[in-house]
Amino acid sequence: MKVLIVGGGIGGFAxxxxxxxxxxxxxxxxxxxxxxxxxxxxxxWSNAMKILATWGLxxxxxxxxxxxxxxxxxxxxxxxxxxxxxxxxxxEFQAPxxxxxxxxxxHILASxxxxxxxxxxxxxxxxxxxxxxxxxxxxxxxxxxxxILIAADGxxxxxxxxxxxxxxxxxxxxxxxxxxxxKFLGMRADVSTWTWGLGGQFGLVPVDQERVYWxxxxxxxxxxxxxxxxxxxxxxxxxxxxxxxxxxLTEILQPEMILRIPIFDRPPSKKWGTQRMTLLGDxxxxxxxxxxxxxxxxxxxxxxxxxxxxxxxxxxxxxxRYWKNRKARxxxxxxxxxxxxxxxxxxxxxxxxxRNLAVSYLPTxxxxxxxxxxxxxxxxxxxW
Numbered sequence: 001m002k003v004l005i006v007g008g009g010i011g012g013f014a015x016x017x018x019x020x021x022x023x024x025x026x027x028x029x030x031x032x033x034x035x036x037x038x039x040x041x042x043x044x045w046s047n048a049m050k051i052l053a054t055w056g057l058x059x060x061x062x063x064x065x066x067x068x069x070x071x072x073x074x075x076x077x078x079x080x081x082x083x084x085x086x087x088x089x090x091x092e093f094q095a096p097x098x099x100x101x102x103x104x105x106x107h108i109l110a111s112x113x114x115x116x117x118x119x120x121x122x123x124x125x126x127x128x129x130x131x132x133x134x135x136x137x138x139x140x141x142x143x144x145x146x147x148i149l150i151a152a153d154g155x156x157x158x159x160x161x162x163x164x165x166x167x168x169x170x171x172x173x174x175x176x177x178x179x180x181x182x183k184f185l186g187m188r189a190d191v192s193t194w195t196w197g198l199g200g201q202f203g204l205v206p207v208d209q210e211r212v213y214w215x216x217x218x219x220x221x222x223x224x225x226x227x228x229x230x231x232x233x234x235x236x237x238x239x240x241x242x243x244x245x246x247x248x249l250t251e252i253l254q255p256e257m258i259l260r261i262p263i264f265d266r267p268p269s270k271k272w273g274t275q276r277m278t279l280l281g282d283x284x285x286x287x288x289x290x291x292x293x294x295x296x297x298x299x300x301x302x303x304x305x306x307x308x309x310x311x312x313x314x315x316x317x318x319x320x321r322y323w324k325n326r327k328a329r330x331x332x333x334x335x336x337x338x339x340x341x342x343x344x345x346x347x348x349x350x351x352x353x354x355r356n357l358a359v360s361y362l363p364t365x366x367x368x369x370x371x372x373x374x375x376x377x378x379x380x381x382x383x384w
Contacts, residue, residue: 029136047378129149
C-alpha cells in the first residue's frame with residue numbers, strides 16, 4: 001500500500017516514520033524548498049518521548065535537547081504560584097520531559113526518511129479520490145497517485161479547509177516567540193517557567209544547554225499586521241513591568257528574529273476525512289499552545305494511524321478506526337486548552353487575582369495529577 005503525505009512538518013515526518021516502520025510505501029510533499037520549521041521551541045512530554053523511543057530516536061533527541069525537571073507557574077511580579085515536579089512525571093512513565101528547538105526535532109525526524117521519498121518545493125493545489133486510489137495535483141500540474149492520502153499540512157491546512165470549511169477559529173490573541181541565549185537570563189537549564197499576567201502570559205523553556213525558547217502573548221480582537229520593529233516595541237511595552245528577567249530579555253531581542261503567530265485552533269469535528277483520505281496533527285486537531293501539547297498529539301496520531309492501518313480491513317475501515325481512537329483525546333485537549341487559554345488571557349484584574357489565588361492554594365499533588373491525566377493516555381499506546 002502506498003501512502004501520500006502532504007506536509008513536511010513534525011506531523012508529516014512523524015507519519016512518514018510510523019508508516020515506514022510497518023512496511024508502507026510513502027511519498028511526502030512539502031511546499032517549502034527546504035526542510036524547515038516555523039517556530040522556536042516546544043516541550044516533548046513523556047507520552048511523545050515514549051513513542052519516539054520506539055522509533056529509536058530517544059538518544060538523538062537527548063543529544064539536542066535538555067531534560068526538564070521542574071515547571072514553575074509565576075505571577076506577573078515573579079511569585080511562584082505552583083512548582084510542578086516534571087522529574088516525577090518522567091520517573092513514573094520511564095520517559096523524560098524535554099525542551100527542544102523545533103528545527104532540531106524536525107531534522108531528526110526528516111533524517112529517518114530517504115531523500116528520494118521527499119518532494120520539496122512541491123505545493124499541492126488539489127486532490128481527488130477514486131474508488132481505487134487518491135491523487136494529488138501540484139502547482140506545476142504533476143499528478144501523484146497512491147492508496148491513501150494523509151494531510152498533515154498544519155492549522156492553515158488547504159485540505160482541511162476543503163473538507164471542513166470555516167472550521168478554523170481565531171482564539172482572540174497572538175503569540176510572539178523566539179530563542180535567546182541562556183547566559184543572558186541566569187536561569188537553570190532544567191526548569192521551565194510560565195508567567196500568568198493580566199491579558200497575557202510569558203514563558204521561558206530551555207531547549208538545550210545553551211538556549212531558551214521564549215514566548216509572550218497578548219489579546220487582540222483580530223490579528224494585527226505589525227512590522228518587525230512594531231513587534232519589538234509592543235513586546236517591550238507590554239512586558240516592561242513583569243518580573244526579571246523578562247524586561248531585560250525583551251530589550252535585547254533582535255526584531256528580525258521575533259516570530260508573531262496569531263493563535264488559531266480547529267474545534268472538534270465529526271469528520272476528519274473520506275474513504276481514502278484523513279487529516280493528522282494540526283490539520284485535524286489544532287489546539288492553542290496553552291497545554292504545550294500540539295507536537296505531542298501529532299506524534300501520537302502518527303503512531304496510532306500506522307497501528308490502525310496494519311489491522312485487517314479496507315482503507316476506509318482503517319481510517320475510521322484511527323479517527324475513533326483519536327477523537328475523544330484530541331477533543332478534550334482542544335476544549336480544555338481553549339478554556340484555560342481564556343482564563344490565562346483575561347483582561348479582568350479581579351479574575352486574574354482569583355485565578356492566581358486558586359492556583360497558589362491548590363496542593364502540588366493536584367497540579368501533578370492534572371498534568372499526569374494529560375500525559376498518561378498518550379503513554380498507553382500499543383508497542384509493536
